[in-house]
Amino acid sequence: MWYLANYLEKNYAVSINGQESAWLIYLIVAIASALVMLGFASLFAGLASFVERRIAGRIMARVGPNRVGPQGLFQFVADGLKLIMKEDLIPNGADRFLFKIAPYFVFAGMLGTFVVLPFGANIVAANMDVGIFYIISITALVVVGIILGGWASNSKWSMFGGLRSAAQIVSYEIPLALSILVVVLLSGSLSTQGIISAQGGLPWDWFIFHSPFAFIAFFIYFVSALAEGNRTPFDLPEAESELVAGYCTEYSGFRFVVFFFAEWANLWIMSAIAVICFLGGWRVPFISVEESTSSWGIILLGLAIFMVKTLALVVVVIQLRWTLPRLRLDQMMNLCWKYLVPGSFVCILGTMTWMVLIDWNSMIGLVLRVVVFAGAFMLLAYYIYRIRFNYMIDRDNYKKMTGKDMWYPPYRLP
Amino acid sequence: MDGFLLTTTEEFLNWNRKSSIWYLLFASACCGIELMQTGGPRTDLDRFGAVPRATPRQADLMIVAGTITYKMAERVRLLYEQMAEPRYVISMGSCANCGGLFQSSYSVLKGVDKVIPVDLYIPGCPPRPEALADAVVKLQAKMMKEKYLRTVRA
Structure with a gap:
């Protein structure tokens, strides 16, 4: 998007009343890209919910939604509009201000990551130098929203859900960041585009296959990202059989939509980060970084490659959700602190040694x-x-x- | 013209509501087993967009499946009041309809319609999953007939 803004500024900058209008172009491009990202995130979240329900149906020997639109494709439209039409309840005794503000935190934490997520060779909202660090920091807003929602609801189920989620997300952020550190070591860059440029188009030029240590780091990242996104087998914060619906027990109508929208959109975010860091991003085989922005054909090919890899990971995550049972709380904590954290340290040291040797x-x-x-x-x-x-x-x-x-x-x- | 616009919008909104009936995970006796079956492979309620939600705040439909004792009646009423408008109730099986087999018991509520308004009654002891799926379809037809925008709610 920045490329676009620069291009527009160079060619179409006009002075209004004698004043430079470059800032106007930048503002318009920024707002437009924010809207595009919002549209993409909501469309993806809706379609992912439909695909997930169909896959769940297949795994459970059912059919899944097939009445609304062709093959039930518009199920998410019906669900979303129905939830917006529902009564908006705020429980008696809830902290009204915090209760209302909690979904905004979750939403901001989720949509904020789209600022640096690239889709193609120069299709990115902002190519920040600290991109991956920015993603790790802004996703921490989600946990604030979840704790606020759980606390403000004045319900014991919400409270347990919120606290469990806090324990889980704070714990798993450590192996997640450490396994991404392996990639940062290899590429020497924190920018998402820089990390992708340091890899190659062919599978053995991807960071995941650099060494056995990087290979393990990918799985550590994947497990931690599952836990960060509250996906099964780590869906303890909203465990239906134990805590009615976890932190969103008392939320109805549109506020609940925001919570679930963030959860589905997070599927894309976690898979996209895995593809950026380990699976070569938008790199096209046999085409160098300099050539990859040369024509629209190559850029679109890179976009398609990125989408295919990400969607394949999304399907794997969905399949895991409907295959594995839920972990117990202590098992989840053991997995993180006894295996993943030491494992990621070993991966960092191993990768360093490998790079030297x-x-x-x-x-x-x-x-x-x-x-x-x-x-x-x-x-x-x-x-x-x-x-x-x-x-x-x-x-x-x-x-x-x-x-x-x-x-x-x-x-x-x- | 005004009426046409209103009815078309209403029909669209009703179509949205009927396509996504989320029912409350709530069962009090053996009808609950049939309720679980209805979500299973044979009569897959998910086809109509109906999925179970564990919390009354996000549920549209309460299926009262089974005997309700006087002690439980208070909880049923509480759960109903916790649900967000618009909400619907299906009374499933003889016990929920009228007390059924246990009608002459000292502790059993003689029909759940004594405590909450009921939209649909399913006869049977217990009703088969097909009967419940049919009830959901009937409820969809009822939703389509409603004047959603022209109803004054509490």
Whole structure:
């Protein structure tokens, strides 16, 4: 977006009443990009909720929403508008000011990260020098909102949910930041675009395959991001079987929409950061960083590559949610403090040693990266094989039971 | 012209409401088992956009599934009052309709409509999941007929 503003300023800057109008162009571009980000986030959140319900249906041998629009695609429109139409309740005895202000914190913490999230070679709202650090700091606003909401509701379920969430998010922020530090070491930059530029288009040029340590750091990041986003198996703050609905128990109508909107949009944020830091971002194979902004075709190709990688991760996160049971509180804390935090320290030290011993550009470095990539590729192939295996068993059972072919062909989205 | 605009808007809003009926996770007796089945693979309520919510603040529909004792009646009333407007109630099974099998008991409420307003009654002891799914469809039809914008609410 900054490129766009610079371009507009150079070519279309006009003076109004003898005064320079550059600030006006910057202001308009900033507001426009904020609206674009809001639109993208809400569209993604809505569609993700629909896709998640369909995948959940598939995993539970149900169908999922299919009445509203083609294949139920507009389910999120109906849900959102219905919730806006509902009565807006503030419980008696609640702290009215804090109760009202809590959703804003969650919303700001979520949408603030979109400022530095890139989508393509120069498609980014602001290319800050401290991009990744900014993301880690601004997501801390979410926990403030959740604690406020939990406290202000004057309900014991909300309070427990808020406190659990505080313990969880504060704990998991440490391994998250430490595993991102590995990437910062490798790229020598905190800017999101800088991190992507330091990687390459081909899989063995990505940071995840730099060494076994970076590979482990990716999984530490992924687990911590799941916990940060309150996704199963770490959805203790809103555990339905224990705490009615956690911190949003007393929220109804539009305020509740804001909470859930932030949760779905967070799916994109966590997957996008994983792709930026470890999976090569928008880099196109065989095209250097300088060439990647040369034509619109290459920029759009990079955008498509980024989207595909991110959406693949989103689907994995959704699948995890409907596969794994919830962890107990002490198990969650043990996992963080006993395994992930020491593990991420080992990853940092290991990566440092690796960087000193083996040069990134040397032949030996390349061979080792390809070896790590081959190992990861076999893991991925096994994952796909298991999914197909389960599907085949289901299909055969269905055929045996009903004498008909299963009604879901595998290519149709859930 | 004014009436046309109003009715079209109303129809759209009603369509939104009927497409997303979130029901309260609440059951007090064996009808609850059938209620769980209704969310399962055979009669999948999620097809209509109906998902269970554990908290009354976010629920649109309360399915009273099972016997209500006098002691429980207070809680049912409380849960109903905690729900946000517009709210609906389905009385599921003979016990919730009229006390059913336990009608002559000293402690059983003779029909949940004695404490809260009920929109739909499902007969049966317990009703099959198909009957509950049918009730949800009937409730959708009822929602579509409502004059949402022209109703004065408390």
